Structure formats: structure tokens, C-alpha cells
Amino acid sequence: SQQGEEDPQALSIQEGENATMNCSYKTSINNLQWYRQNSGRGLVHLILIRSNEREKHSGRLRVTLDTSKKSSSLLITASRAADTASYFCATIYSGGSNYKLTFGKGTLLTVNP
Amino acid sequence: NAGVTQTPKFQVLKTGQSMTLQCAQDMNHEYMSWYRQDPGMGLRLIHYSVGAGITDQGEVPNGYNVSRSTTEDFPLRLLSAAPSQTSVYFCASSPRSLETQYFGPGTRLLVL
Numbered sequence: 001s002q003q004g005e006e007d008p009q010a011l012s013i014q015e016g017e018n019a020t021m022n023c024s025y026k027t028s029i030n031n032l033q034w035y036r037q038n039s040g041r042g043l044v045h046l047i048l049i050r051s052n053e054r055e056k057h058s059g060r061l062r063v064t065l066d067t068s069k070k071s072s073s074l075l076i077t078a079s080r081a082a083d084t085a086s087y088f089c090a091t092i093y094s095g096g097s098n099y100k101l102t103f104g105k106g107t108l109l110t111v112n113p
Numbered sequence: 114n115a116g117v118t119q120t121p122k123f124q125v126l127k128t129g130q131s132m133t134l135q136c137a138q139d140m141n142h143e144y145m146s147w148y149r150q151d152p153g154m155g156l157r158l159i160h161y162s163v164g165a166g167i168t169d170q171g172e173v174p175n176g177y178n179v180s181r182s183t184t185e186d187f188p189l190r191l192l193s194a195a196p197s198q199t200s201v202y203f204c205a206s207s208p209r210s211l212e213t214q215y216f217g218p219g220t221r222l223l224v225l
Binding site: 043100 | 117146154161212214217218219
């Protein structure tokens, strides 16, 4: 079964606004990653946060991780039309194979100009 | 570097036909994997390889075979295509760890 579940499934905002997407997972993890997928393209790695980290930044991206709630959030600040894409969280189980990355179903973000 | 390349970009098959989806990477990555992406399902792992000569099953391996004879190539074989295998297939590679995966552009497969 899928490990991560993103929320919401779809999000529509205006350019310049912030976008927040959430990911929940079911079991203990080694790390959690966020990927972006533009329509018709492959996925692009955005950011990784380890299980012992609580927050990480990369440019306009801010990721938080709450292992007690088994959840993560991805914040995109000052969004641009070019941020329109699907965003996926992916996890590696702790105690399982270190070679299996499990993806959620994704959040479709639309940024209107 | 070309990164991860996949061929073909699009393929139509009839039920029962066989084909091989090609995947190659020029980054000397040890780890390679195949995913399928279906609407509303996200990505599901089919098979993966941690190095030449080593492969293992993922979440949805049935109907697919893989081999890894070189570090660069990781082909995915459909022995007898079924309509349920209609999907978009992505190949990915990464260095020893899974901390960053690099994805190919995908192969869109339609099985009639």
C-alpha cells in the first residue's frame, strides 16, 4: 500500500500567494523527500529531510517534519505560474529495505497569473 | 551528461504482444528503478536494481521482467502485454543511496 498521502489533492492559488501541501505517512521513516512533476514530464527532486530534522529550507521552499504526527508539509512562498505542477512526497521506511522509495498520490498545484 | 534516457516515448501494443522499454543513464549510478504512474495512483515501484547483476521486486512486479547486465542499462520487459499495463513508465537512477533520484522523461504505453 502507498506510504505517503498528500493533502489536498488539488490546490489553486494566485501568483504571489503561498502554497502549503501536506503529507502523512504510516510507519517510521529514514527520510522524506519531495518531488515536483510538470505535466507530461519526469519527476524532479526538490528537497530531502531526515527523520532527525524538523525543518529545512531551499530557496522558496520550506519543509517541515513532525515524526510524532507522522506528517510533513511543503511550503512554497511567493508562488509563480511556473510552480504549477504536481508535488509528491516519498518516504523510505526505517527497518525496511533502504532501496524502496514509496510515493504518495500527489497534490496538483495550479498557480494562476 | 544526458542523464536518464528512455525509449520509446510512446508505444501502442496489442494484447499478448511483448516489448522492451529501454532505460539508460550516464551518471555511473549504482541504483536504478522502474515505476509506473496511473491516474490518481501516484508512482508505484515495479523492479529495482542496486547494481549490475542484482535486481529485486518492487510493489507491482507481476507481468514485468528486468535484468541489469551493465551499470548503464536497465531494460524493462513486458512478456505478454495486457490492457492493465496501460500506463506511463518512468525509469530513475541514483547514487548508492536513495537520497536523490533522477528520473527519465517517461514512456507512455497503451495496450489495446
